Amino acid sequence: MGRKNNSKKKHNKSNGSEGKTFKGKLDITRSGMGFVIVPDMETDILIRPNDFNTAMHGDTVLVRVSGGGRRLQGEVTEVMERKRKEFIGQIQMNETFAFFIAESEKPMPDFFIPLGNLNKAKNNDRVLARLVKWEKGDKRPVGEVVSLLSEENPNDIAMKEILLEAGFPLGFPDDALEVAARIPDEIPSTEIKKRKDVREILTLTIDPVDAKDFDDAISFRVLKNGLFEIGVHIADVSHYVEPDNALDKFAYQKATSVYLPDRVNPMLPEHISNVLCSLRPNEDKLTFSAIFTINAKAEVKDYWLGRTVIHSDRRYTYEEAQDIIETKAGDNAEVILTLNDLAQKMRRKRFAKGAINFSSQEVRFKLDEKGDPIGIVVKESKESHQLIEEFMLLANRYVAEHISKIKVKNKPLPFPYRIHDTPDTEKLLPFIAFANKFGHKFDASSPEAIAVSFNQLLKDAHGKPEQHVLEQLGIRTMAKAKYTIENVGHYGLGFAFYCHFTSPIRRYPDIMVHRVLQEVLDNHVIVDKKMEDRCKHCSERERAAMEAERASNKYKQVQYMQNHVGEDFDGVISGVASFGFWVETVDTKCEGLVSVNTLLEYDEFRHVENDYALVGMRSGKKFRMGDKVRIKVVAANLLKRQLDYDWVIVEDTARSESTPSPKSGTKSSGKSTAKSAQTPKTDKPKAARPKAEKPKGKKKKE
Structure with missing residues (x-):
């Protein structure tokens, strides 16, 4: 069904809209009815199937309003942008032609496939x-077969x-590949002389x-005056990818690389990503650089921005660099230790000035040759990650400023700009009340006071039972980071000016930043009147990539847990709704739903929203976000990417809120509350999903 948003911030354009044309996204329901979602419009525009005019689900369209009344109705007049052109x-087959029937939850037409387009x-x-x-x-779209799919590899x-x-093509169009193929591998001496x-x-x-x-390298030397010269060198993608050619247009449409557990869907062709632009050791490379003069207190005394040519002397893994930091020995140990010392000083200063120190964990799957998960590794951010992170943040900040x-x-x-707005007070108040229950006081009198609080x-809760829940809920109170020309600073990082400059191989906004910066350095600025539209597009593609990454991780979780149905695990409640609660297992970080229906044998439960809890009507038993529980894996549905858990009553649980925690992945001495059928597909409420931006190790270094 169409959305209805009663937010006072949205402008109601419905009055007097008949005959007017609006731009929005077409959302087609399973019933076949369509609704065009127009930004800043209070209600969506109803589109009947006969009025789609070649538009498909997710397409950006122009729609002309043809009727009003209780609901605006209209017809699509033009498809501005296809969300996707490739389908599985x-x-x-027929004698003289073929049809392609897409596997889709949304209604869509069959494709007419000429015999010459069958590709075997x-x-x-x-x-x-x-x-x-x-x-x-x-009546029908014309299509072509790109490739055959092997049924032997469902993964x-x-x-x-x-x-x-998510709208990310699997390959590159021929015209983009042709442009990429014409780029010479060798660097002309004339280009080096310019840098x-x-x-x-x-x-x-x-x-x-x-x-x-x-996509990034760091240079280091000690100057005669004793100061350090540290260069942050970034692959000069904008030298190779020229504006508005076929390669550039396709990169802009994707706007980002997408990282799934077993593959990367790159923004740029592999030869550019991994060869031409990749700052590989012992090769001359073209770079865009921010070179800083820094003293021993990690204070920047001077900086220079411009194009350079570098030669990487050594490639370290994070593990190798961490080993040098911990043992204080190894190749270039003195340099790495000095860089790390400066990075840690910058990091402490950031937090002292208002950056928020949310901890981050990265979960990775161990995969076999078929891509099936055989194990899960939880990676913590260590000093080697923070070393790179801090210098990337430094470069991003100085370029923006x-x-x-x-x-x-x-x-x-x-x-x-890459901005992150201050927290919404309405979202913050329930969190403050919840934190108070654990004895944590919060000052919300100003954005600065909020960051300090x-x-x-986070410091006071570290190592305590409530740490996980407070971190998760704290992140959810945050606004989402995005790209925009309206700079309001980056609240989470504590920066008044911030942009993305350091990853142009995998993010299109970084290419945009490089181009504007070069125009400024050349004193030949060309005002891009469409910059804000480009920012919105890149933000939308970033969100789509994040959703794809979440979906793929969920698929791997379900795939992994298929081998553990019937087993018990220790878990932590990660979300609560009226129909149940989600549990993330401690060791494997796999999230599943405990349906409230499976708890009826024990008690009837009501949802206490401001306490993030389900509470038993008779027993008073409470399932609150952050609580440790024991669960049994009862179903793993790959098609729905859904895990179903049952709560396991461990001995003495019914008499005490203190529940023993047997070793994960074993049969429990307790019992499951009920036999659980596969629960209907439900999505966790959106309020339980958002993430504020936080610095990460690569793939995302800043």
Whole structure:
């Protein structure tokens, strides 16, 4: 059904809208009815199937309002942008043509496939097909088979479908690949002469052990005056990817690389990502750099921004760098230890000035050769990660601040800032009340006081039972970080100016930043009047990538737990709703739902929203977010990417709120509350999902 938002912030354009045209996204329900969601409009516009005019679910469209009354109605007049052009489905053959029938929860037309577009596909084959054209007036779209899909590897098909659902094509169009193929591998001497040459300065990279796209490097030397010169060198993607050609347009449409557990869906072709632009050791590379003069107190005394040529001397993994930090021995140990000392000082200063110190964990799956999960590893952020993180943050901040000083006709230069707004007071109040129950006081009198209170709370709660729940709920009170030309600073990082400059191989906004910065350095600024639209597009694609990553991780969790149905695990309640509570297992970090229906044998439970809890009507038994519980895995549905758990009553639980925690992954001495059938598919409420931006190790270093 269509949405209805009664927010006072939204402007009601419904009055007098008949005959007007609006731009929005088409949402097609399972029943086949459509609704166009228009930003800042209070109600959606109803679109009947006969009025879709070649539009499909998720497409950005122009819609003309044709009627009002209780609900605005309209018809699509133009498809502005397809959410996706590739689909997974089955071929149905006839003598002279074929049809492609997509596997989709949303109603969509079959594709007409000319025999010349079958690409060796046969009747009933499962294939990846692409929409080639769909002209107005045509009953069916024309498609082509891109590739055959092997039924022997359902995992591969599932990952591809997740990417396609999120609107990320699986490959690159021929015109983009043709542009990429024409880029020469060798660096012309004329290009080197235009740049600052820092090839003689010690330069190194620190990345994950399996990384191939090294987009940042750090150079280090001690100056004659005793100060340190530290260069943050970033792959100069904007040198290779020229504005508005086929490669650039496709990269902009994707806007980001997508990282799934067993693959990367790259924003740029592999040869550019992993060869041309990757800052590999013992190779000359073109870079865009921020070079800082820093004293021993980690104070920046001077900086320089511009294009450079570098030569990486050594490639370190995070593990190798961490070993040097801990043992104080190894190749270039003195340099790495000095960089780490400066990074830790910068980190302490950040938190002292208001950055919020939310801890972060990265969960990775150990996969076999087929991509099936055979284990789960939880990675903590260590000093080697923080070393890179702090210098990337430094470069991002100084680039943004440098650009912020530029005015055109007394107006700020349109620029893709990365902003993170202050917390919403309405969202914060329930969290403050909840934190008070654990004895944590909170000052919400100003944004600065909120940051101080958050850091004090996180420090005081560290190691205590409530740590996990307070961290999770604290993050959920935060606004979402996004790209925009309206700079309000980055609250979570404590920066007045911030942008993304350091990962142009995998993020399009960084390419935009490089281009604007070069125009400023050249004193030849071209105002991009569409910059805000580009920012919105990149923010939307970033959210889509995050959803794809979550969906793929959930798939792997379910895949992993299929081998553990019937086993018991220790867990922590990670979310609560009226129909049950979610539990994340302690060791494997796999989240599943305990349905309230499976608790009826024990008691009837009501949802106490401000306490983030389900409370027993008779017993007073409470299931509150952050509580430790014991669960049994009762169902693992790969198709729905859903895990069902039962709460396990461990001995003495009924008489005491203190529940023993047997070893994870074993049969319990307790009993399950009920035999659980597969619960209906339910999504965790949106309020329980959002994440504030926080610094991470690579793949996301800042």
